[in-house]
Amino acid sequence: MSTHQALRDPFEGIDLPRLEKSIYSPRAAFSSALSVLTGAMTLVAMLPLASVLAMLIWRGGRRLSLALFTETPPSAFSAGGGFGNAILGTLVMVGIAALISVPFGILAAMFLAEFGPNSKTASAVRFCAKVLTGFPSILAGVFAYALVVLMTGSFSAPAGGVALSLLMLPTVMLTAEEAIRMVPAKMREAAIGMGCTPTQLAWRVILPTAVPGILTGVMLAVARAAGETAPLIFTALFSNDWLYSHGRLNLMEPTASLAVLIYNFSGMPFDNQIELAWSASLVLVLIVLVLNIGGQIFSKRSIKL
């Protein structure tokens, strides 16, 4: 008898609110509606990417041929042509930019992460690097114009490289700092215990361990620099010739690049030029995407201890 009483529903006779979630209650309906709305917005935000890629493949893919990579841009009314010199120009300028910004960025990052992580200098440097991250690319062009073009007296590939290096620097520096910080303290302590000087520690232990992380940053920075147009208008302009033509190297002359070619040709009223602009966009986006995906692969390979 007593057992029976214990088993009785303890809430019998008490008026309880409904505990199950019902879609008809205003609170639950509101919640579901917002879930659907944000999900839809996420999908809508992916549409531009899909549309850009579709257009690139559809309009840019049509003209894709070997001639594009070996010929120079056509003049106004002529047909055919390519943008081999622009691809080469982009590669040369991004190369110059990487030669400047990678050592600079890694050395500064070494200070930020190893030699003075908590110093006032370090926080000031970090702040400057963050400000440079959001620095308008066109102003990097204006700066390189004032610094290099006015000094050397001509638009040139090195001037373009300087402008691009300014845009790569913060990315390289901040990701390298992050990568160096990720090196496990155990390895550091082991090296110091063996009597390494801080420099030996940096070169033989920290840098080799941090290389995948640093490479990620470098690849992302290169990808960004390859797509930049605005700084090149101020520094490299454009040229219809190869960097090496008429038997000499025209390093200190205006230099072509893919991005400026797309900009110049997009505003022209000729179908041939517009088709070339689309093909150049396809090539440029492919380069950028490959670098981005490569960077992500490296970041996955970086150490997690």
Added chain:
Amino acid sequence: MSRHDVVAADRETISKPPTRFDQFVDRTFRGSTVAFAWLTILLVVLIVLQIAEKALPAVRHYGFSLITSTTWDSNRGQYGILPEIWGTLYSSILGLMIGTAFGVAIAIFLSQDFLPPKVELVCKNIIELLAAIPSVVYGLWGIFVVIPLLRPPANWLHEHLGQIPLFGTALSGPGMLPAALVLGIMILPTISAISRDALVSVPHKLKEAALGLGATRWETILGVVVPTASTGIFGSMVLGFGRALGETMALAMLVGNSNELSVSLFSPGNTLAALLANHFPEAGGAEVQVLMYAALVLLVITLLVNCLGAAILTKASARFSGITK
């Protein structure tokens, strides 16, 4: 082991005290890292000084009248950048509204366990790829996809609601709305990535407490998670705004390059960065100095906005250090 052996072994050990040369290399290397760190600060100072110096002749000659005047006529030497300043701010604010609405919604959707972790990661990477597309490609896409797509509805709005100043003109080609829309798409990844970081770093305890009290998922998000992450979200908006102000190529291709001061969404306009990009290659003498003045104005605006954004985010990341996870 004889005493002789011990001495010999000692000479061949792997670890030995650093030689004079090692110490010299060490000091030089450490010195050079400090030097390069300082060089970063110097670089920012140098950029400001260099642009200011080149702008100085125009600043002396025109003073503030350049900022308040609206005509641009290089033949008569009359310059004014008020329409460009207005266009820069107007397009950036419109772009920011679009970018924030979508960016924050995406950040919430991709951080609050709506999707399985793997799908969430894929979606996050896809959204981040939006940032990888070069701006000149967005410009090309805008000319051939966005403008033709927007023209019919825009012109319908102009015909039927033309008396509202926002729809005061017809969209004949390039204009403020396509520019702002593409701008919004371009800053969306910045806003969603930084906002998502802020949302993810909200301590789980807070969320669990709210759910435990019987709040629905969205009551928890809107009442607890978003307010806690609000500093980070605000910081992401400020940084996104900074990006939008300095964005050049897509705008130079889409905004229409006309010296107009209009509130209409469909009227062509101009921005400071687009003005620089379009006029610089053909500019000479006095016009270059005026363009440098415009660059200085742009530099001051973006530096202020970016410093503000960086400061807000530094404050935001320090905020949760007291709450143990």
